Amino acid sequence: MILRAFLRTEAGSTSVLLIATVLALLWANSPWGHTYEAFWHTHMGISFGDALFTLDLRHWVNDGLMTVFFFLIGLEASYEVRLGQLRDRRLIAVPAVAALGGMLVPAGIYLLLNFGGPGAGGWGVPIATDTAFVLGVLAVVGARCPDPLRAFLLTLAIVDDVLAIMIIALFYTASLSVPALLIAAVLLAAVLTLRWLKIWRAPAYIVLGFALWVATLQSGIHPTLVGIALGILVFVYVPTDHKLLLAGEAVQEFTSEPSAQAARVAARRVQRAVSVNERLQLRLQPWSSYVIVPVFALANAGVRLDGETLRAALTSPIAIGVALGLLAGKFIGISLGTWIPLRFGWGTLPGNLVWGQLLGGAAVSGIGFTVALFIVDLAFEDPALHDQAKIGILAGSLLAAVLGWVIFRLAWDRGGVCAPPEAEPAEELPETLSVPVGPGDHVRGAADARVTIVEYGDFECPYCGRLHPILEELRKKNQDVRVVFRHFPLRTIHPRAAAAAIVSEAAADQGRFWEMHDILYDNQRFLTDADLEHYAAELDVAPWSDVPGHNSRIAVDESSGQDSGVRGTPTLFLNGVRYQGSLNLDSISKAVADLRESP
Structure with a gap:
């Protein structure tokens, strides 16, 4: 259920994300383009007496709202590890190695073009896959592709996101404040203590979580790390027979004697039968997909596309490195990362996927947007380098989507991938058993x-x-x-x-x-x-x-x-x-x- 709901929400939100991206580009290239950066640099803060905590709007989005996005990644990773596909080592091996290959090869291609130059620190930009756009493209070019392909790419994206966050924490932390880091450690210990004591009061976690976010931000470590850490800590479990029994009894009581009180009891018991992890995913996923990520795109995707900027991007090793990393690096890295574990028998695929499907999936995985833009903001201070990297992201992602579409169409035309059910000839099935029951049965x-x-x-x-x-x-x-x-x-x-x-x-x-x-x-x-x-x-x-x-x-x-x-x-x-x-x-x-x- 969680996997199906996640796929539906991400695919459906792609159009909203695309609209936000287009709006950002139109705004930045309109006659009022100068207001784009001015607006997102507007400061907003919170005061406590004489103490003032302030950030500009872009940082409130990137460091604040996006923490919820990474919190959801933590929830999904926790669920998949404990109850989902990541629980089976044979199923996780292939997408995990594919995700690693899909990060190493793009980073290597980028560094080949930028090592020792002013853009060397941007090697992390082309490493991440944008799940929302990938699933959206799959919905368009392969609406009848098998669920195992989507499951494979979702598993790959989860591993990809977790590794990307680790890279952000390790390589994109400019300086550390030890006192703030110690405070963050104490607050994290407090959260762990509440979890250990099985105290599930939401206000306590909200207050501690916000304080932990502020302390982490002040420490120099990117606060989105807090999001994924807290998401992983949220409990996930299979409903116990006792909870299911109580829920069933409450629903039966409501059915036999409907009343407001019986409805409230039934709703509460049914809700408690499901883990907090799954409930939070259900509540927060639409906010993340339809509000937070599109607002992030609106705040970060705007780049001036005039003649001077485009000419600079065409010869910029940063833009070329990002575009090639996303287009070729992701395709080569994920394809090799899939072939190697299959060749040596380290794991299996979720279903009878064929190489036409896998290559198409590897190509569209080159659509890097959300995390790529996120790392651009951390890697570059020069606005010109910012723009070149963003143009590389837009060009590489668009070309990756086109390459994936071409691969899927070629495979479809050959009847090997995603063939629509109505294309299959009608079949008259036999009515009798072909092999009688024998000693081997x-x-x-x-x-x-x-x-x-x-x-x-x-x-x-x-x-x-x-x-x-x-x-x-x-x-x-x-x-x-x-x-x-x-x-x-x-x-x-x-x-x-x-x-x-x-x-x-x-x-x-x-x-x-x-x-x-x-x-x-x-x-x-x-x-x-x-x-x-x-x-x-x-x-x-x-x-x-x-x-x-x-x-x-x-x-x-x-x-x-x-x-x-x-x-x-x-x-x-x-x-x-x-x-x-x-x-x-x-x-x-x-x-x-x-x-x-x-x-």
Whole structure:
């Protein structure tokens, strides 16, 4: 849910961000262009008696509002590490190395052109990817591209953002104030203490967070580091059965006797069942996407595009270095960073992504905007260098978007990537099982049962998970019914399904397939390698003992499923004939009863 909501918000906000960028450029190049810089240099402050804390408007945006943006990055990173894709080391390895390559190569290209010159300090400008623009471009050029590609790029962007913030903290801190740094450390310790004591009063965190932000700003370290640190510290957890039970009871009570009091109790209990991390993401993401980041673009994207400025940019190693870093550096770095871990078996991709999709994703990842503009403000003091770097960002990002669009179109025209569903020819699927049940099948029930239910299933498929107890109840109530399970992992949708199938086959080698089958369906949300190894240890099974052999066994089931017209899971065959009814107990029971009564 969090991933889908995040993708929708970022893609939808791209148009707002683009409008803000265009407005900034129009403002800076209008007859009133001189008011652009004058307005953003207007000072605004807060006074406490004789003490005065003041910043200009641009710094309030860059150092203040953008802290919320980085706070959300911390929240998302924390969620993904604990419950999401970053929890699975096999899935994080490829995008993490790709993100690293997508930072090192652009920085290297930039330094090749600027080392030892006045722009050498801007090597951090082309290293970051702008998630909002990337997902927005994907929505335009590849609206039907698979979710695994978006998931891959989102994971890459999270790693990219975290590394970029570390670079800002380490390389773009001009000077340090030790007293302010000590105060910041004490305030951070206070936040950690509240967390340890499980005190969740929002006002306490707001006051401490603001004080920590001020202390960090005064210390010389960029205060956005506070945002990501606090975001990572926010608790994230899977709802407990107890909280879900309380929420369910409250909703049921409201349904039976609606009242304002019952509605308030139900809303509160449902809300408390979800972690603070997820609630904050839901509340703050629209503000960040539709207000904070566009205001940041309005405050920073304005650059004078007159003849003199453009001529200077065309020969400026800063502008050329930034543009080439974003266009070529990101493409080469991410492509190599994807190929290397796949070549050496360090990890897997989320779904059956092909190189056409990955290369298109690597190209559009060269759209660097938000963090790139952010680093420009830290790297250069000379306004002329500012403008050259910004022109490089705009040119490189635009060219990267065009390159990505071209790659996606070429792949689309060849039918290899993002082909629209309506382009697929209609297919008449067979109605009968192509391969009868035999000795190699996983069978649960009597061999002479009158009704045989063959299920093509996927251990990560939620619909298969719901069907599992229905089939088990049906089998227990009817002694003349047996259930056969055949593997059909949907690799493009469920990245952990194949690994779960392999572990089940390892258990089958020791005659414990159905025990592992039940464990996997009871723990569908927890199928990382570490989880699978834990389940295997419970049954004293070596999970990866014969991966090639188990893959071959799974491929046999997949082949029979394809020949039988299986295109999704769960697909059932009753006595060799495809079942077309609803996947509930009553409907399947009726179909079984009809078969038992037939001659």
